[in-house]
Amino acid sequence: MKRQRGFSLIEVLAALLVLALVITTTMAMFVERQKRMQTANETILAYQAIANEIEVRRRIPYSDLESASPTFVTLSGDTDILAPLKPYAATVTVAPPQNYIKTVTLSVRWRGGQRVERVMITRVDTGGGGLW
Amino acid sequence: MVRRERGFTMLEIVVVLAIFGAFLWIVVVLTADMRAWQKRMPVNFMTHPQISAVVSRLRRDVQDAVRPYYRDSYSTYTMSDKTLIIYTLQAAGTAETVVWDFSTDGEVSRHAFTDVAGQTSVWTARGTPTFKITDFPIADHPDSVRIQAFDKDGKLAIDQIYQPRAH
Numbered sequence: 001m002k003r004q005r006g007f008s009l010i011e012v013l014a015a016l017l018v019l020a021l022v023i024t025t026t027m028a029m030f031v032e033r034q035k036r037m038q039t040a041n042e043t044i045l046a047y048q049a050i051a052n053e054i055e056v057r058r059r060i061p062y063s064d065l066e067s068a069s070p071t072f073v074t075l076s077g078d079t080d081i082l083a084p085l086k087p088y089a090a091t092v093t094v095a096p097p098q099n100y101i102k103t104v105t106l107s108v109r110w111r112g113g114q115r116v117e118r119v120m121i122t123r124v125d126t127g128g129g130g131l132w
Numbered sequence: 133m134v135r136r137e138r139g140f141t142m143l144e145i146v147v148v149l150a151i152f153g154a155f156l157w158i159v160v161v162l163t164a165d166m167r168a169w170q171k172r173m174p175v176n177f178m179t180h181p182q183i184s185a186v187v188s189r190l191r192r193d194v195q196d197a198v199r200p201y202y203r204d205s206y207s208t209y210t211m212s213d214k215t216l217i218i219y220t221l222q223a224a225g226t227a228e229t230v231v232w233d234f235s236t237d238g239e240v241s242r243h244a245f246t247d248v249a250g251q252t253s254v255w256t257a258r259g260t261p262t263f264k265i266t267d268f269p270i271a272d273h274p275d276s277v278r279i280q281a282f283d284k285d286g287k288l289a290i291d292q293i294y295q296p297r298a299h
Contacts, residue, residue, distance in 0.1 A: 005139075006139055006140075009140065009144050009148075012140075012144075012148055013148065013151075016148065016151065016152060020152075020155050023155075023159070024155075024159070027159055027162075027163070031162065031163060031166060034166050034170070035166065037176065037178045037179075038166070038169060038170065038173070040177070040178055041173055041176060041177055041178060042173075044177050048290065048291055048292055049291070051292065051293075052278075052291065052292060052293040055270060055276065055293045055294075055295055056270055056293075059270045059271050059272055059273050060271065061271075074268075074291075074293065079280065079288050079291065080288065081288050081290075081291035083172075083287070083288065084172040084173045084174065084287070
C-alpha cells in the first residue's frame with residue numbers, strides 16, 4: 001500500500017499552471033486597460049495641440065495660407081504639449097483652392113506613424129479682410 | 133522495496149521555482165514598456181475628470197466673453213497670471229463677470245458675479261495641476277489667452293489657446 005503525505009510534483013505543477021493562467025489573464029486585462037488609457041491620454045494631448053493650431057490658422061489671411069509655416073507654430077521648446085509623444089511629426093498642409101475654398105489639414109503623427117490624429121478646416125475666400 | 137516520500141526533493145523545488153520565476157520575468161518584461169511610456173505622460177485625464185471639466189468650462193467662458201472681454205480687477209480680484217477675469221454674456225442675455233482663480237496650487241475655483249456685491253455661484257475643482265495664464269497674440273485678434281498647466285514634476289499637461297467668439 002502506497003501512503004501519500006503531501007502533494008506529488010505533478011499536482012504542484014498543475015496547481016502552478018492554473019495559478020499562472022489566472023495571473024496571466026488578470027495581467028493581460030490590466031495591460032490592455034493601461035494601453036487604452038495611454039492612447040486616450042495621448043489623443044487628448046494631440047487634440048490640444050491641433051485645437052491651438054486651428055485658432056491660429058483661422059486667423060491667417062486666406063491668401064497667406066500656403067506660405068505659412070508647414071509645422072505647428074503654437075508648439076514651443078520646453079513647454080511643448082506633445083513632448084510625451086516624441087518622436088512625433090506635426091504638419092500643416094494646404095490643398096489647392098477649389099471654388100474659393102482652401103482645405104487646411106492639421107495632423108499629428110506619433111509612435112512611428114502608428115497613431116495619427118487629423119483635423120481639416122475649410123477657409124473661404126471672403127475677398128480680403130478678416131471675418132471679424 | 134517501499135519508497136517513502138516526505139515532502140519534495142531539493143531538485144523538485146528548484147525546478148518549480150525556476151518555472152514560476154521565468155513566468156514572473158515574462159510578466160515584468162511585458163509591462164516594462166508600458167511603465168516606461170507612462171512615466172513620460174503628465175496628468176492622466178481619464179482618472180481625473182475634474183481637469184477636463186475645468187478646461188471645458190474655461191473655454192466656454194472665454195468664448196462667451198463680450199467686449200471689453202477681460203477686466204483688470206473685479207471685487208477683491210486683480211487680473212494676473214493666476215487670476216483671469218472675464219466679462220461674459222450668458223444665453224439668457226444677462227451679463228456675468230466670471231473670475232477664474234488659480235492662486236492655490238492643486239485647486240481651481242470659478243466665481244460668477246452679476247454685480248460686485250452679488251456672487252451667484254462658486255465652483256471648485258481639487259486635485260488639478262498648477263495653472264498659469266499668458267497672453268497669446270494672434271494676428272488681428274489680440275484677445276486670445278493661453279492657459280497652461282503643469283503637473284507635480286513640471287511636465288506640461290494642459291496647453292490651450294482660447295479666443296472670444298464673434299457675436
